[in-house]
Amino acid sequence: MIQVQHLTKTYEDLHRGRFVAVDRISFTVRPGEIFGLLGPNGAGKTTVLRILSTVLSPTSGIATVDGFNVESDAAEVRRRIGFVSNNTAIYERMTAWELVEYFGRLHGMANDQLLHRMENLFDRLRMNDFRNVPGSKMSTGMRQKVSIARAMIHDPPVLVFDEATLGLDVLVARNLLSVIRSLRDAGKCLIFSTHIMSEVERLCDRIAIMHRGRILDSGSLAELTQRHREDDFEELFFGLLSRHENSDAELAEGIAS
Numbered sequence: 693m694i695q696v697q698h699l700t701k702t703y704e705d706l707h708r709g710r711f712v713a714v715d716r717i718s719f720t721v722r723p724g725e726i727f728g729l730l731g732p733n734g735a736g737k738t739t740v741l742r743i744l745s746t747v748l749s750p751t752s753g754i755a756t757v758d759g760f761n762v763e764s765d766a767a768e769v770r771r772r773i774g775f776v777s778n779n780t781a782i783y784e785r786m787t788a789w790e791l792v793e794y795f796g797r798l799h800g801m802a803n804d805q806l807l808h809r810m811e812n813l814f815d816r817l818r819m820n821d822f823r824n825v826p827g828s829k830m831s832t833g834m835r836q837k838v839s840i841a842r843a844m845i846h847d848p849p850v851l852v853f854d855e856a857t858l859g860l861d862v863l864v865a866r867n868l869l870s871v872i873r874s875l876r877d878a879g880k881c882l883i884f885s886t887h888i889m890s891e892v893e894r895l896c897d898r899i900a901i902m903h904r905g906r907i908l909d910s911g912s913l914a915e916l917t918q919r920h921r922e923d924d925f926e927e928l929f930f931g932l933l934s935r936h937e938n939s940d941a942e943l944a945e946g947i948a949s
């Protein structure tokens with residue numbers, strides 16, 4: 693379970709000064725659920741996911757993973773979370789098998805347990821035909837599967853996917869989405885960021901629409917379409933974004949005059 697309350701992250705930016713990348717957002721993701729963070733580039737999605745995976749600390753607010761605080765219980769959080777992005781580093785000289793094994797060892801897994809888990813993952817993700825292929829020879833699809841296996845090796849209850857389908861060909865992306873669905877069905881708690889509307893429509897049980905650090909609205913697809921009286925999700929999304937931009941502009945004008 694992921695719980696986020698009034699989470700804020702500000703960056704000190706050379707050009708923009710103090711910049712609010714994530715602005716008092718709150719949401720909950722339950723086990724057996726896929727939660728989608730949908731927003732254009734720069735909305736703050738990666739920042740939220742990096743805070744959840746303990747790579748960044750929040751400026752204020754609280755985030756917990758499986759009951760553990762990302763700041764004060766970072767080691768416990770890392771034990772319970774797997775992070776998949778589209779640019780996870782793959783060591784060029786290690787084979788798929790060696791790479792996943794290496795990360796299992798980093799998590800302190802015992803030999804028997806690790807071997808059993810690896811056999812299981814290599815079957816499930818259909819990775820057996822490139823077990824012995826080194827990183828330098830892997831296709832994008834193979835690399836992505838290794839990243840997923842690496843994130844899942846310690847069997848975490850929470851998995852985070854940050855724009856994980858970016859740059860994948862359609863077949864590999866489709867396969868990834870079906871892996872994510874099967875993880876949901878196995879009771880995992882999943883959070884998935886994307887700027888691709890059709891992905892959230894097809895995959896997510898609940899969606900948060902993010903723009904300029906804020907969550908503009910959240911709920912299931914049915915709840916959102918009903919609330920905004922708009923069946924076309926793309927229209928709904930752009931309508932929300934443009935209303936938010938206009939209200940920001942009006943606010944700035946109000947302050948200036």
Ligand SMILES: Nc1ncnc2c1ncn2[C@@H]1O[C@H](COP(=O)(O)OP(=O)(O)OP(=O)(O)O)[C@@H](O)[C@H]1O
Binds near residue numbers: 711713738
């Ligand atoms: N280290 C940093 N210093 C200053 N500003 C940053 C830093 N990291 C991110 N930002 C800014 O914070 C905002 C949110 O970035 P973030 O990467 O979280 O967005 P995103 O929704 O994931 O978009 P993208 O898909 O482009 O990564 C952007 O305006 C970005 O330029």
